[in-house]
Amino acid sequence: MILEKTFHLSVGREAKIVVRGQVARNRAEIIIDYEFLIREKHDTGFREPIGPNHPQYWKLRKSTPDKAQLLQLEYSGISRKQIKEATREFKRAAGPGYTFRYQNEIEERTKYLKGIRVSALSRRMLSVA
Template sequence: MILEQIFHLSVGREAKIVVRGQVARNRSEMIIDYEFLIREKHDTDFRAPIGPNHPQYWKLKKSTAEKSQLLQLEYSGISRKQLKEVTREFKRLVGPGYTFRYQNEIEERTKYLKGIRVSALSRRLLSVA
């Protein structure tokens, strides 16, 4: 099962969270995995937040799968509240009777994730542009 949800961020960027659920062998457990994508104002398609031209690309390639996914989440601008909202919606769509396990323990590691912060001056500049 796949759930995609798009969030409009305050800096003129859109962020998409793709939640994939895969039923485990025992049929009562669902394994959840996330993918984080962004789209700037001038882009037509969604892309990964950290690509080959990004200054932190080297860190992404050196990291484990879990750490690289956390880096993608951090640079996407998605807040912890938005991540929890999508996870809650996914669990609601799947329905009762499943226990959920995470591919990478993202929710527990996003304790201080705040999303993109924009000052009042930046908001005014973005609204004019």
């Protein structure tokens, strides 16, 4: 089962959370995994926040899969509230009778994640570019 939820961020960027659920062997448990994608104003499609041209790409390649996913989340600009909203919608779509387990405990590890903070000056500068 897959759920895609798109959020419009304040800097003119769109962020997409892809929530994937895989039914475990006992069929009463769903394992949830996330993918984070972004699209700038000039992009035609969604892409990963940290690509080969990004200054933090070296850090992404050296980290474990759990830490790499958290790094992608941090650079996507998605807030903890938006992750919870997408997860809640996924659980609602899955229906009752399932227990949920996370591949990576993202919600607990993103305690202080606020999303993108933009001042009025930087918003004006971004709109001109």
